[in-house]
Amino acid sequence: AQSVAQPEDQVNVAEGNPLTVKCTYSVSGNPYLFWYVQYPNRGLQFLLKYITGDNLVKGSYGFEAEFNKSQTSFHLKKPSALVSDSALYFCAVRDITTDSWGKLQFGAGTQVVVTP
Amino acid sequence: DTEVTQTPKHLVMGMTNKKSLKCEQHMGHRAMYWYKQKAKKPPELMFVYSYEKLSINESVPSRFSPECPNSSLLNLHLHALQPEDSALYLCASTSSAGQGGYGYTFGSGTRLTVV
Numbered sequence: 001a002q003s004v005a006q007p008e009d010q011v012n013v014a015e016g017n018p019l020t021v022k023c024t025y026s027v028s029g030n031p032y033l034f035w036y037v038q039y040p041n042r043g044l045q046f047l048l049k050y051i052t053g054d055n056l057v058k059g060s061y062g063f064e065a066e067f068n069k070s071q072t073s074f075h076l077k078k079p080s081a082l083v084s085d086s087a088l089y090f091c092a093v094r095d096i097t098t099d100s101w102g103k104l105q106f107g108a109g110t111q112v113v114v115t116p
Numbered sequence: 117d118t119e120v121t122q123t124p125k126h127l128v129m130g131m132t133n134k135k136s137l138k139c140e141q142h143m144g145h146r147a148m149y150w151y152k153q154k155a156k157k158p159p160e161l162m163f164v165y166s167y168e169k170l171s172i173n174e175s176v177p178s179r180f181s182p183e184c185p186n187s188s189l190l191n192l193h194l195h196a197l198q199p200e201d202s203a204l205y206l207c208a209s210t211s212s213a214g215q216g217g218y219g220y221t222f223g224s225g226t227r228l229t230v231v
Binding site: 042044106108 | 157161206222223
């Protein structure tokens, strides 16, 4: 079984400050990890993914995430937040060892609010 | 073309109506997915199609009927829906179900309201 936890329902940050959105995962095999962002009344936009290789992954719009196998975490970070980063963020995992059908398991989501 | 296109963007239907949602991609992806998403909640998987064959049905009520006429097109036929079925319906695709390492592309969704 695979699962994802996003422990914070909402993260508030002032514009220009660093932004971190937390994600921990649980899989029995090897994970593929993803971050998506969703703006109101829109679909999911891909930010970045970890498949293999370098633990630090750089993605779209200045976001990055660090894969930490020992802590089973994949936190999303941005050095300097913008008001336009205000949105709903989802972490997702796929256990590539046990899943043959590409079933993504999403976390509950974290609402990011960036104030001017 | 790197998009998944969903139509219509909005749909209002009565509980006795029959309607269809459409999803189209021209990226050569052979795995396509339907998700249902309630407001402020994560997407929930409904169906998985792999090489135009239904591979996964996540115990979805029969009032939802998926169809994959060809490798580029995925439909979701709706009949006798309930108000609680009102949600954002998202379509996604990836290169193949066994891969997924290339990422998943999501459409913008169809906002469905059942009255």
